[in-house]
Amino acid sequence: MHCTVVGAGVLGLSSALALAERGHDVEVLDKAQPGAGASGKAAGVVSTMTWHDDEFALVQETRGRLGELISLAMIEGSPAARSVWKPYDSITVGAGPSLRALDEMHDRLERLGEEPERFDFREAAAQFPGVRFAPGEEVLVAQEDGAVEPNDLVQLLLGRLENEGVSVRSGVEVRARPDAEAVVVAGGAWTPGLLSAWGHPVAAKAFRTQLASLAWPESAGAATEAPMVHDLTRGFYARPESEGSMLAGDGTQLRSFDPDAYDEAADPDFVASIAERVVQRFDAGAEARLRRGWAGLCVGTPDRRALCGAVPDADGLWVLSGDNGFGVMRCLALGERLADAVDGSPDAALDPARFRGVGDDWPLREGFGWDA
Ligand SMILES: Cc1cc2nc3c(=O)[nH]c(=O)nc-3n(C[C@H](O)[C@H](O)[C@H](O)COP(=O)(O)OP(=O)(O)OC[C@H]3O[C@@H](n4cnc5c(N)ncnc54)[C@H](O)[C@@H]3O)c2cc1C
Known part of the structure; x- marks a missing residue:
């Protein structure tokens, strides 16, 4: 089948790869460059500390597929293969009401075969020097988490697509619906507007989220010795x-943004508040200095799960x-699910039909479910 994929972010590229591997004739079109949307702005955190069993499975599958991509790219001598993935200790810290979320994640990790560790604040302080824990806090440690460098991931995917004979064209803005047997819209924050313009509104809204890169003081040792922290x-x-640097993020604004008219710079308020939180959590925080801050758009759905299918x-x-802020860590699995749907086996839980008739009157919620 001839398939046109609109959008060369990690979701578009992953679905193009899955479709091409199944023998479809695929092209990818992007109005800018591959990775120019949210994908190139992501922190790249990959964590199985999710809010839902199926989300856990999508992350785990993506991690497995990423390992295969890295092996293939190593054989081909791709420089991105060496830098795309870094494993890190990964801790989630909770106290008071958030302990319930921590308990749920803990149960899920154990039930689904990971071996998480759980510490009280004293044990955590001994395990993770340089990180500050307050009395009453508890810490869940995941064993298999890490981070991808999003631009390296885009390069790996482009390399695989080239091998599969897929053409990826930059600077091609799709306005009218392309003439192909299957058109896959993976346009990130532009997706809701594009589908509405074609007469097919979907239950998705773009929201804004922010990230800061902080220069870490040399006196604190390498930043890479610190764990990833979900606070x-x-x-x-x-x-x-x-x-020498640390990424810190949140600043998520749960209202709709226009992808063609939003502020891509971080807000001063966000920078000030993230700095304060970093100081409270890390010994080195007080000496950390802002390198740069930025904002990007993610796409939320009513149930915080992806829109993947017809x-x-x-x-x-x-x-x-409908990445709900966590599209990098699930991209390769979602690409496979999309190709399954095109081949006639949709995943009902991700099928856009579940929101038929839902309209626009639903609230955006934090994607990771830490508020669950
Ligand atoms: C600050 C920040 C931090 C994040 N951190 C993480 C993280 O730690 N872990 C994680 O898993 N996720 C994270 N995310 C989320 C992640 O970035 C997204 O889930 C993911 O990049 C979505 O990929 P995508 O392919 O759907 O969209 P995009 O990467 O936005 O790609 C969409 C592409 O479509 C193209 N396009 C749009 N309209 C058209 C058109 N009409 N014609 C042609 N091309 C078009 C755009 O140019 C763009 O390249 C973060 C996001 C942000 C903003």
């Missing part, structure tokens, strides 16, 4: 970026979006 107490996450009442039109 349920203070509502932010941080992950080492390189020897667009209702539109022959030959498919959608892969």
Whole structure:
């Protein structure tokens, strides 16, 4: 089948790869460059500390597929293969009301075959020097988490697509519906507008989220020795970026944004509040300095799960979006699910038909479910 994929972010590229591997004739079109949307702005955290069993499975499958991609790219001598993935200790910190979320994640990890560790604040302080824990806090440690460098992931995917004979064209803005047997819209934050313009609105809204890169003081040792931290107490996450810097994010604004008219710079308020939280959580935080801050758009859905499958009442039109802020860590599995749907086996839990008739009157919620 001839398939046109609109959008060369991680979701579009992953679905193009899955379709091509199944023998479809695939092309990818992007109005900018591959990775120019949310994908190139992501923190790249990959964590199985999710809010739902099926989400856990999508992350785990993506991690497995990523390992295969890295092996193939190593054989081909791709430089991105060496830098795309870094494993990190990964801790989720909770206290008081957020302990319930921590308990749920803990149960899920054990039930689904991982071996998480759980510490009280004293044990955690001994295990993770440089990280500050307050009395009453508890810590869940995942064993298999890490981070991808999103631009390296885009390069790996482009390399695989080239091998599969898929053409990826940059600078091609799709306005009218392309003439292909299957059109897959994976346009990130532009997806809801594009599908509405074609007469097929879907239950998805773009929301804004922010990230800061902080220069880590040399006196604290390499930032890469710090764990990734999901801080349920203070509502932010941080992950080492390189020897000398740390990414810290949150600043999520749960209202709709226009992808063609939003501020891509971080808000001063966000920078000030993330700095405060980093100081409270890390010994080195007080000496950390802002390198840069930025914002990007993610796509939320009413149930915080992806939109992956046929667009209702539109022959030959498919959608892969609704990342709810965590599309990198699930991209390769979602690409497979999209290709399953095109081949006639949709995943009912992700099928856009579940929102038929839902309209626009639903609230955006934090994607990771830390509030669950
Ligand atoms: C600050 C920030 C931090 C994040 N951190 C993480 C994280 O730690 N872990 C994680 O898993 N996820 C994270 N995310 C989320 C992640 O970035 C997204 O889930 C993911 O990138 C979505 O990929 P996508 O392919 O759907 O969209 P995009 O990457 O936005 O790609 C969409 C593409 O479609 C193209 N396009 C749109 N309209 C058209 C058109 N009409 N014609 C042609 N091309 C078009 C765009 O140019 C763009 O390249 C983060 C996001 C942000 C903003």
